[in-house]
Structures are given as structure tokens and as C-alpha cells.
Amino acid sequence: MKRITILAYLFFFAYELSAQTPNNYQQYSFPQTQRLDSIIYNTGNKFHSSIKPVFSDHPVFHALGDTVQLDPDTIRKSWLHRKLFHEHLIEINKPEYSVYADFLPDFLVGKDSQSGTTWLNTRGFQLGGSIGKKFSFYTSGYENQAKLAGYLTDFVNEHQIVPGQGIESHVLTQTTAAAKFDDWAYSSAVLSFTPSKYINLTLGQDKHFIGDGYRSMLLSDLSSNYPFFKATFELGNVRFMSFWAQMQDIRAPILSYENGFRKKWGVFHYADWNVNERLSIGFFESIIWQDADSTGKRGFDFAYINPLVFLRPVEKQLGSPDNSMLGLNLKYELSNNIVAYGQFVLDEFRASDFFSNTGDWRNKWGMQLGVRGYDPFAIKGLHYLAEFNTARPYTYSHRAPIINYGHYNQPLAHPMGANFREFVTIWQYSYKRWNLLGQINSARYGLDEGGKNYGKDIYRSYDEQRIGDTGNHITQGIKTDFLYIDGRISYLLNPKTNLRFELGGVIRREKNTFASNQTNWLTFGLRSSLRNLYQDF
Numbered sequence: 001m002k003r004i005t006i007l008a009y010l011f012f013f014a015y016e017l018s019a020q021t022p023n024n025y026q027q028y029s030f031p032q033t034q035r036l037d038s039i040i041y042n043t044g045n046k047f048h049s050s051i052k053p054v055f056s057d058h059p060v061f062h063a064l065g066d067t068v069q070l071d072p073d074t075i076r077k078s079w080l081h082r083k084l085f086h087e088h089l090i091e092i093n094k095p096e097y098s099v100y101a102d103f104l105p106d107f108l109v110g111k112d113s114q115s116g117t118t119w120l121n122t123r124g125f126q127l128g129g130s131i132g133k134k135f136s137f138y139t140s141g142y143e144n145q146a147k148l149a150g151y152l153t154d155f156v157n158e159h160q161i162v163p164g165q166g167i168e169s170h171v172l173t174q175t176t177a178a179a180k181f182d183d184w185a186y187s188s189a190v191l192s193f194t195p196s197k198y199i200n201l202t203l204g205q206d207k208h209f210i211g212d213g214y215r216s217m218l219l220s221d222l223s224s225n226y227p228f229f230k231a232t233f234e235l236g237n238v239r240f241m242s243f244w245a246q247m248q249d250i251r252a253p254i255l256s257y258e259n260g261f262r263k264k265w266g267v268f269h270y271a272d273w274n275v276n277e278r279l280s281i282g283f284f285e286s287i288i289w290q291d292a293d294s295t296g297k298r299g300f301d302f303a304y305i306n307p308l309v310f311l312r313p314v315e316k317q318l319g320s321p322d323n324s325m326l327g328l329n330l331k332y333e334l335s336n337n338i339v340a341y342g343q344f345v346l347d348e349f350r351a352s353d354f355f356s357n358t359g360d361w362r363n364k365w366g367m368q369l370g371v372r373g374y375d376p377f378a379i380k381g382l383h384y385l386a387e388f389n390t391a392r393p394y395t396y397s398h399r400a401p402i403i404n405y406g407h408y409n410q411p412l413a414h415p416m417g418a419n420f421r422e423f424v425t426i427w428q429y430s431y432k433r434w435n436l437l438g439q440i441n442s443a444r445y446g447l448d449e450g451g452k453n454y455g456k457d458i459y460r461s462y463d464e465q466r467i468g469d470t471g472n473h474i475t476q477g478i479k480t481d482f483l484y485i486d487g488r489i490s491y492l493l494n495p496k497t498n499l500r501f502e503l504g505g506v507i508r509r510e511k512n513t514f515a516s517n518q519t520n521w522l523t524f525g526l527r528s529s530l531r532n533l534y535q536d537f
Contacts (some may be wrong), residue, residue, distance in 0.1 A: 325346070
């Protein structure tokens with residue numbers, strides 16, 4: 001990593017190119033995207049807002065790096081001033097190709113009421129560009145060391161991963177809240193080919209997010225990156241996305257030293273239909289299957305290779321034990337600055353159970369309802385979101401835990417798994433280079449008790465110690481109340497890399513009849529984050 005840093009600085013002093021670099025690929029960051037609500041959620045366009053991240057030349061995302069209106073005389077500033085406060089570290093633009101590159105620091109110090117002093121030392125880079133008009137590429141990488149807040153340290157020790165990133169090199173030896181985590185890495189890479197304006201093919205190692213809210217009950221970017229191949233087709237008002245991915249179950253036992261972690265495959269289809277300028281309807285389906293089991297290696301199942309076929313009939317014809325799921329995404333633009341949205345996910349369906357009132361465990365579904373908007377009360381630059389999420393017990397889990405709806409010990413949808421209700425609201429105000437963000441999460445969920453499976457942990461088989469076939473309800477088990485309050489104020493240095501000084505504070509409380517844990521965490525740092533890393537769980 002030191003060699004990469006030195007190389008970046010050598011390039012810093014070697015290049016002096018000021019032309020605007022095409023930014024064809026944009027990693028998904030909720031705070032950055034929320035500041036573009038006035039462009040994305042506008043009745044004047046039919047942008048497919050529920051599919052993220054974006055690898056496109058759509059003019060909506062051309063504005064993402066220019067949300068700060070800079071001084072018109074900026075171009076006449078010194079080279080050093082432009083590089084620090086306006087441009088990419090390296091920018092090369094030619095008729096045949098374009099390249100940009102940046103150093104991405106994330107340095108954070110803080111004080112936590114549980115574990116004392118905390119810190120984060122992350123050195124990252126990004127490199128992207130295009131060749132001609134049809135080929136684009138992007139890669140980023142991060143090297144990290146940290147001493148995390150107490151509740152995050154507990155999570156790492158329990159789940160053996162750093163949330164949303166990957167395995168920490170010494171995680172198996174960490175046992176105390178004051179533990180220091182060394183040398184975990186995180187990387188993304190994407191290659192994109194667009195043979196025509198109707199088709200895009202993407203090969204990469206990254207995450208996906210489907211929805212218009214802060215959370216996604218269909219597919220979120222919560223867990224670690226995974227390799228994938230994606231095909232996107234657009235015809236008229238419909239955009240259809242189909243991608244195939246390989247994911248991993250990192251829990252013991254590992255099959256063998258040679259084979260590494262247990263692998264599984266997933267195929268995901270999503271069709272987003274812009275009915276008119278206000279209404280969008282999205283249809284989602286997925287299949288997860290095991291790479292190998294006691295009978296041998298199955299590998300990639302070519303029965304699922306057709307990007308346009310409906311998956312559920314194919315799975316039924318195969319008589320497979322695979323994990324299937326269906327979902328719906330809705331968005332309606334009530335006005336030019338107010339959007340209502342929602343999701344519904346169906347993990348298992350039997351009409352007699354779904355419409356009965358018996359609390360059958362097979363009645364597995366999740367739901368989201370929300371509203372978001374901008375400039376309320378005529379306050380320009382103010383953006384807001386209010387959202388409700390819930391999932392019934394045992395949703396996203398499976399008889400065979402390896403093919404649950406998860407990857408790298410985290411869910412592929414909501415961070416709380418299942419058996420919960422949550423309300424979250426996020427308010428963000430931007431003025432020139434200043435940004436204020438406030439977030440409140442309030443939730444109730446049911447924890448397991450006495451070895452019984454009450455349905456929250458999606459990594460437990462739904463046949464393992466299930467409490468009963470009927471009488472199940474949301475938040476059953478040890479009822480636990482969760483509160484998370486996050487406030488941040490930042491000053492933006494460079495909009496191209498989201499480089500900023502940031503002061504933040506977190507209050508987190510988890511309480512039930514057996515225990516009460518509270519964290520008060522204050523942080524300050526120089527940050528350059530272009531991705532979502534969740535800590536509100």
C-alpha cells in the first residue's frame with residue numbers, strides 16, 4: 001500500500017491536466033445521492049432511480065461531482081489549488097480515452113463511552129475512465145487499521161468480519177472491547193461494455209442496491225463485495241437488469257483448506273417500468289443455490305442462465321431445494337419535491353397461510369413504506385427521508401443456512417435480518433461547502449432465548465428449534481428496543497472525492513429486560529468516502 005501511495009504522489013506532481021473527466025461509474029453513497037433528489041426525483045424525467053449503483057452516461061449523474069457551485073474563476077486558480085479543492089488528482093482527457101485517479105484518505109479519531117479512544121486509519125485509491133464510447137472501467141481499494149467503538153468491536157468478534165467490508169486478518173484472536181483490528185482490505189473493480197444504447201454488460205466485484213429508500217428489503221449494499229456479471233437492457237420505459245453472483249458462507253466448518261469458504265451462487269432479475277412521469281413499478285426475483293454439498297459439486301447451474309426467463313417456474317421444474325424470493329418496488333412522485341415509495345418481499349407463499357390469522361411460520365414477508373423529498377418549508381438545500389421497515393420471523397432464512405439470503409455473515413437485505421420493526425428518518429442540509437446531517441433509527445426486534453429460534457437470525461435454519469408452526473408474530477422472543485441517533489457537520493474540500501473535514505456524534509442504545517447497553521461516541525476526521533458503510537445496527 002505504501003508503494004501505491006508513493007506512486008500516487010509521483011503522479012500528483014507529474015500531471016497538470018484540468019479538463020473535466022467523464023465519470024461513467026459512481027459508487028453508491030446515500031448522503032451524496034440524497035443531495036441530488038431535486039434532479040433524480042423530478043416529474044420532468046423518467047430516470048430509473050431504484051437501480052444502484054449506476055454505470056451510465058445519464059445526465060442526472062453528471063451532476064454528482066458538481067453539487068457544489070464553485071467560483072467561476074476557479075479555472076484560473078493555481079494548479080495546487082485546483083487539485084486540492086476542485087479536480088481529480090490525475091485527469092487525462094483525450095478524444096480516444098479518458099482516465100482519472102485519486103488518493104482516498106479516511107482518517108478518524110474519537111472517544112467512545114465503552115472502549116475509550118477510537119481511531120481509523122484508511123488509505124485508499126480510485127482509478128476510472130473510458131476507452132472510446134463503449135468501454136468503461138473503475139477500480140478502488142482500501143487498506144485499513146482501526147480501534148472501533150465497543151459495539152462494532154463486539155460485532156466483529158461475534159461475526160468475524162468488519163461490517164460491509166471483509167475479514168480482518170487477526171479477527172479470530174480478538175476478545176476484548178479494546179481490541180485493535182489490523183490490516184483488513186477492501187476493493188472494488190468494474191468493467192463495463194455498452195454495445196448500444198439499449199444494452200450494457202458489466203463484469204465486476206462490487207455491491208448492488210435496489211430501491212428508493214435508505215434501506216432495501218429486496219437487495220441492499222450492506223454486506224461485503226462479491227463477484228458478478230450483469231446484463232442490463234432498456235426498451236422504452238422499461239429497464240431490465242439480470243445478474244449472476246458468487247457469494248460465500250464464512251462460518252465454520254470450512255469444507256477444506258484447499259476449497260476455502262463454502263460458496264453459493266445467486267441470480268437476480270429486476271424489471272423497472274416507468275408507467276408515466278410519476279409512477280414506477282419494479283418486479284424482483286432471486287434464486288440462491290449451493291455450490292457443493294454432501295452429494296458432490298453442483299457449481300453454476302446453467303438452467304438459470306437465461307436473463308429473461310421467470311426463475312420460479314424453472315426452479316419448480318428442476319425440483320430443486322434452492323432458495324427463491326419475489327419482490328415488488330413502487331415509487332410515486334406526489335409532486336416535484338415529494339416522493340412516496342415502498343417495497344414488498346415474499347419469501348414463501350401459501351394462500352391458506354398468508355390470508356389466515358394463525359401466525360403460520362411460512363407466512364414470511366417483509367415490507368417498506370417511505371417518503372422522501374427536498375426543500376420543505378421553502379428551505380432550499382434541505383433534504384429529508386422518513387421510512388418504515390418490517391419483516392416477519394424467519395424471512396430470508398432457509399432450511400439449509402448456507403443458501404440463506406446472506407453473504408459474508410451479513411444479510412443481503414436489512415441489517416436486522418427478520419422479526420423486527422424499524423422507523424428511520426434522515427435530514428440533510430447543504431449550504432455551499434457546509435453539510436449538516438441528522439439521522440434517527442428507532443426499532444424493536446425479538447432476540448432468541450433459551451436456544452429457541454424466534455426468527456431474527458437468518459443464519460439459523462428455520463427448522464432448527466423453531467418455536468412452533470403457528471402463533472408466530474413480529475418481535476416475538478426477547479423484545480429489544482433499539483435507538484440510534486447520528487449527527488454530523490462537515491466542510492467539503494473536494495467534491496470529486498467527497499474529501500471533507502467531519503465532526504460527528506453517535507448515541508446508540510439497546511435495551512431489553514435482561515440488559516441495557518448505551519454508546520456515546522464522538523469523532524473527528526479527514527474523510528473521503530464514496531461508498532455506504534453502515535454502522536446503524
